[in-house]
Amino acid sequence: MNAMTEIKMEGVVERFDDLGALEEGWTTLSRAELRAETATRGSVRRMARTLIVAFLVLLLMNSAGLVQLVQGLSVGPVQDTVIVMSETWHSEMERHGVAEVLAAIRTKVSVLVQTSWDEVGLADAIKTVSLDARSAETENRASVLRGAVLDASGS
Amino acid sequence: MLFPTFEFGVFFVIVFVVSWELRRTMDLRKLFLLGASYLFYGWWDWRFVGLLVLSSVANYLFGRSLGYLKRNGLRKFIVGLAVIANLGVLGFFKYYGFFLTSLDELLVTLGLERDLPFLEVILPVGISFFTFQGISYVVDVYRREVAAERSLLDVCLYISFFPQLVAGPIVRAHEFMPQLERTPKLTQAMVGLGVTLILSGLVKKMVIANYLATEIVDKVFFDPSAFGAFDLLIGVYGYAVQIYCDFSGYSDIAIGIAALLGYRFNANFNQPYRSASLQEFWRRWHISLSSWLRDYLYIPLGGSRRGEFGTYRNLFLTMFLGGIWHGAAWTFVFWGAFHGTMLGIERYLKAKFATLAPLEEDAPHFLARISDGASWLVGVFVTFHLVCFAWIFFRAESFGLAYTYLLGFADWTTPVQHATPFLVALILGALAFHFTPAHLDRIVGNGMKWLPSPALGPIFGLALFLIWAVAPEGVAPFIYFQF
Numbered sequence: 280m281n282a283m284t285e286i287k288m289e290g291v292v293e294r295f296d297d298l299g300a301l302e303e304g305w306t307t308l309s310r311a312e313l314r315a316e317t318a319t320r321g322s323v324r325r326m327a328r329t330l331i332v333a334f335l336v337l338l339l340m341n342s343a344g345l346v347q348l349v350q351g352l353s354v355g356p357v358q359d360t361v362i363v364m365s366e367t368w369h370s371e372m373e374r375h376g377v378a379e380v381l382a383a384i385r386t387k388v389s390v391l392v393q394t395s396w397d398e399v400g401l402a403d404a405i406k407t408v409s410l411d412a413r414s415a416e417t418e419n420r421a422s423v424l425r426g427a428v429l430d431a432s433g434s
Numbered sequence: 435m436l437f438p439t440f441e442f443g444v445f446f447v448i449v450f451v452v453s454w455e456l457r458r459t460m461d462l463r464k465l466f467l468l469g470a471s472y473l474f475y476g477w478w479d480w481r482f483v484g485l486l487v488l489s490s491v492a493n494y495l496f497g498r499s500l501g502y503l504k505r506n507g508l509r510k511f512i513v514g515l516a517v518i519a520n521l522g523v524l525g526f527f528k529y530y531g532f533f534l535t536s537l538d539e540l541l542v543t544l545g546l547e548r549d550l551p552f553l554e555v556i557l558p559v560g561i562s563f564f565t566f567q568g569i570s571y572v573v574d575v576y577r578r579e580v581a582a583e584r585s586l587l588d589v590c591l592y593i594s595f596f597p598q599l600v601a602g603p604i605v606r607a608h609e610f611m612p613q614l615e616r617t618p619k620l621t622q623a624m625v626g627l628g629v630t631l632i633l634s635g636l637v638k639k640m641v642i643a644n645y646l647a648t649e650i651v652d653k654v655f656f657d658p659s660a661f662g663a664f665d666l667l668i669g670v671y672g673y674a675v676q677i678y679c680d681f682s683g684y685s686d687i688a689i690g691i692a693a694l695l696g697y698r699f700n701a702n703f704n705q706p707y708r709s710a711s712l713q714e715f716w717r718r719w720h721i722s723l724s725s726w727l728r729d730y731l732y733i734p735l736g737g738s739r740r741g742e743f744g745t746y747r748n749l750f751l752t753m754f755l756g757g758i759w760h761g762a763a764w765t766f767v768f769w770g771a772f773h774g775t776m777l778g779i780e781r782y783l784k785a786k787f788a789t790l791a792p793l794e795e796d797a798p799h800f801l802a803r804i805s806d807g808a809s810w811l812v813g814v815f816v817t818f819h820l821v822c823f824a825w826i827f828f829r830a831e832s833f834g835l836a837y838t839y840l841l842g843f844a845d846w847t848t849p850v851q852h853a854t855p856f857l858v859a860l861i862l863g864a865l866a867f868h869f870t871p872a873h874l875d876r877i878v879g880n881g882m883k884w885l886p887s888p889a890l891g892p893i894f895g896l897a898l899f900l901i902w903a904v905a906p907e908g909v910a911p912f913i914y915f916q917f
Binding site for chain 2: 312315316318319321322323324325326327328329330331332333334335336337340341344348380381384385388391392393394395396398399401405
């Protein structure tokens, strides 16, 4: 006997024959698998949203990079529009001071990279190492010379 | 396609979204990932995609034959043939020019000059890595550690999967193939770890490795005679840190990307410069290669089961061949032979010390601790400097330049030119990282997994922006691409 089952979901009524039976080719999912599937769906959405937000942050902060990137595009109506839009976006970011953050960071880093031993107050220590080595070398040469002179004098 | 580029960013976003949309139809997902991997590889040179396909199909057929055959002799013959075929392709592309140049030099020295068939052979990116993966699959099937795969798609994807395709980590068949049979899952922890590893890899590569390469390493190794000992010392320390950050940075990004696509790769580095012996160093450095060499070369040669002499010989041969794997140049051969010799000496000395000064059971605890701590410190110092000495030969273009580099350590009179406080701080910082808790990335990733996307997104975006802003301009290729 075929039992008829009705399932109501948000106003939609679906009718199933033999709800307990499985048609050939169908498989059952365990609760653990269902939970994993739900977790995966959640994690994928979360990562997708993360990527979108990260992209927007980059668009906001790195408008100069965007202009640099689109200028490498070939010539064409679509590319020209993209270039104009990117440049407009960049000038807007410049007007609001957001684009300056990149330049400010780069300037600070450049100063840091070029800092000399003098500026950190360690120039003397570095020079001392060199001078000690130099005096030791001079001493060595002198002793070699002294030896040579002594040998020549026959002492 | 390089990881730290805009093209790769777009490529990854598309692959991420489409591959997860296809997760319910496994074969379609795998087919898509394979297509994406071929696109990723073909970005360098489309002609070599054919080689990749050929290598995958050949290894699939070898695997199927091994699965079908029952007679041991015939199976041994097939696995031998597979190894020869794989190494033959690698040998032709990587060592043909080197072999002929060396032969030519030898013939000239002996006064037997000949016209040799020189060819302009272009080295396909990542050939050493995908060849080793192919060998790993066939040997694992031979050893019955994995079943011969029926699906050609699975074997092709295993060999060509883009995160590890061009510079590792060398993924083993028995670790990866079973993952292809399960429905892929993405957990909160995988997202946290993936994002953390991608960011740490980018910092290592784009900031630390690139600054050291451009500001000091490339300069001092180009002409060592122009620099004094301090620059050369910081140059070699810089190279030790550069190669670590470059390669482990690539591995971090590869592992992170694989995690975001639902696959697990093993760690490839584990704070190698904190090693107190060379043996320990090789357990922490390029783990996927050293374990590959151990399982497919050292143990089949007899490992430590063939007596004292046999063990030393096997150690030396394994490291020697590991050196040749890195590149077709005598400097790499020396590098491998040096490590092999030093590992042998270390083993011998350890055995001698254990006989001459056995551990005293009743020694006071605090004295034992002081003695352990001191010997550990000495061990770390000596190991690091032995590794740095070998790096000079690894990095130098020729023996002549390596020799000039070593001679330069005697000259402390030339003023310091490139070793700035910034670079010294960068090197010290990177070395200090080696003494932080192990698996720091996993700890940070675990913290990240609880962050909701409105927090994780800005953190990820701002971190990417900061890396971009701080890093020197331009994108340098990864060192291990040439291998």
